[in-house]
Amino acid sequence: MSENCNQNCNTCSDECADRKEQTDFTAKPHELSNIKKVIGIVSGKGGVGKSLVTSMLAVTMNRRGYKAAILDADITGPSIPKAFGITQKPDASELGLFPPKSKTGIQLISINLLLENETDPVIWRGPILSGVIKQFWSEVIWGDVDFMFIDMPPGTGDVPLTVFQSIKLDGIIIVASPQELVSMIVSKAVKMAKSMNIPILGLVENMSYFKCPECDKVYKIFGESTIEKIAEQHQLKVLVKLPIDPKIAAACDKGMIEFYDGNWLDGAADILENLEENKDNTILEDKKRRNTNMKIAVAIEGKEVAKHFGHCEGFVIFETENQQIMNSETIPNPGHRPGFLPNFLNDMGVKVIISGGIGGGAIEIFNEKAIEVITGASGDAQAAVEQYLQGNLKSTESVCHEHQHHDECDGH
Numbered sequence: 125m126s127e128n129c130n131q132n133c134n135t136c137s138d139e140c141a142d143r144k145e146q147t148d149f150t151a152k153p154h155e156l157s158n159i160k161k162v163i164g165i166v167s168g169k170g171g172v173g174k175s176l177v178t179s180m181l182a183v184t185m186n187r188r189g190y191k192a193a194i195l196d197a198d199i200t201g202p203s204i205p206k207a208f209g210i211t212q213k214p215d216a217s218e219l220g221l222f223p224p225k226s227k228t229g230i231q232l233i234s235i236n237l238l239l240e241n242e243t244d245p246v247i248w249r250g251p252i253l254s255g256v257i258k259q260f261w262s263e264v265i266w267g268d269v270d271f272m273f274i275d276m277p278p279g280t281g282d283v284p285l286t287v288f289q290s291i292k293l294d295g296i297i298i299v300a301s302p303q304e305l306v307s308m309i310v311s312k313a314v315k316m317a318k319s320m321n322i323p324i325l326g327l328v329e330n331m332s333y334f335k336c337p338e339c340d341k342v343y344k345i346f347g348e349s350t351i352e353k354i355a356e357q358h359q360l361k362v363l364v365k366l367p368i369d370p371k372i373a374a375a376c377d378k379g380m381i382e383f384y385d386g387n388w389l390d391g392a393a394d395i396l397e398n399l400e401e402n403k404d405n406t407i408l409e410d411k412k413r414r415n416t417n418m419k420i421a422v423a424i425e426g427k428e429v430a431k432h433f434g435h436c437e438g439f440v441i442f443e444t445e446n447q448q449i450m451n452s453e454t455i456p457n458p459g460h461r462p463g464f465l466p467n468f469l470n471d472m473g474v475k476v477i478i479s480g481g482i483g484g485g486a487i488e489i490f491n492e493k494a495i496e497v498i499t500g501a502s503g504d505a506q507a508a509v510e511q512y513l514q515g516n517l518k519s520t521e522s523v524c525h526e527h528q529h530h531d532e533c534d535g536h
């Protein structure tokens with residue numbers, strides 16, 4: 125059992141022996157929806173500008189020519205319709221609900237658009253809140269959407285957790301003000317996303333500074349920013365530092381957020397655009413890599429892929445060209461001294477390592493040298509290389525942690 129076991133296998137990514145069968149909580153989007161990328165906007169607590177950042181992100185992507193939509197999952201504090209000046213109720217049909225569109229064509233659904241009176245408080249409990257959010261996903265006919273932004277319920281409690289479980293997110297962006305950045309709140313949000321294997325695209329610091337419109341002097345109203353430090357601590361990117369700007373607040377109040385003047389969100393939008401292109405690029409890059417001439421080293425025991433890299437019997441070095449094996453040579457393991465094997469294989473011009481288990485230390489050195497490491501392989505060494513060349517051998521990314529094998533697997 126994992127040391128951090130919370131008895132809920134659905135919120136844990138550890139592969140432990142006590143793992144129970146997972147219940148699939150995933151909600152399916154409406155069959156008439158075609159949503160390409162789903163981005164959750166998260167904050168450790170309310171009132172930090174999460175809804176504002178969600179709105180501005182949708183506006184920025186819309187300005188760049190993408191079809192943007194917003195699902196307001198902040199059910200108890202829905203503020204997005206007001207920022208866009210939308211009061212129109214969704215049209216309903218037998219098939220589902222059609223979300224209203226903003227003046228520039230951003231689709232939006234929010235509980236505020238369904239309440240009899242938009243000032244009515246929403247006093248439902250967690251399960252109902254989660255149910256409503258799932259309905260926004262499954263029963264709303266979104267049509268074609270390039271980027272769906274979900275304004276997540278604040279915090280790391282039950283409701284955001286259910287959203288994480290039910291809607292497959294391509295990534296989250298964490299919003300914080302300088303005050304939360306010095307506390308543990310951001311770390312909690314980071315941990316929650318990591319434990320659920322959701323990529324964190326980066327951090328946005330809202331209310332980062334105030335620039336005097338008269339003299340351009342910058343005031344750090346909430347003190348010096350610590351965002352770089354926090355980002356480094358969690359190995360995240362800082363996407364945006366958004367100033368306090370009375371014009372932004374006024375645009376929200378007047379329902380004119382689509383017409384704000386500024387390009388503060390460009391850093392985040394660039395990342396999202398790359399995400400859009402990335403999928404195909406990765407496939408292309410992989411293909412290009414396999415097509416070029418290269419050397420692949422397989423750690424072996426006899427003719428089979430070895431279980432432990434450092435103490436393997438030897439290596440077969442395969443030379444490949446256009447996804448074909450052209451040549452192979454077997455060399456004995458020269459023995460492992462600190463840092464030796466990874467450097468030895470690098471000096472031989474090896475670009476890919478295939479092994480059963482391998483230690484984290486060796487993987488780190490290989491990564492530094494841009495050598496691809498495939499772990500979890502087994503069976504005939506040549507067959508493993510052929511599979512790799514066809515794009516069918518994927519790394520399990522398993523790192524050997526077992527104490528008794530640490531030395532054997534690290535080989536450094």
Ligand SMILES: Nc1ncnc2c1ncn2[C@@H]1O[C@H](COP(=O)(O)OP(=O)(O)OP(=O)(O)O)[C@@H](O)[C@H]1O
Pocket residue numbers: 167169170171172173174175176177198201202203278330331366367368369370372373374376377
């Ligand atoms: N950088 C800023 N400059 C000016 N006004 C801002 C800024 N950030 C937020 N505000 C204002 O602060 C208010 C709260 O922001 P917002 O509704 O986005 O917070 P939130 O984190 O979504 O809060 P909650 O989770 O409670 O809904 C809004 O009226 C918004 O206009």
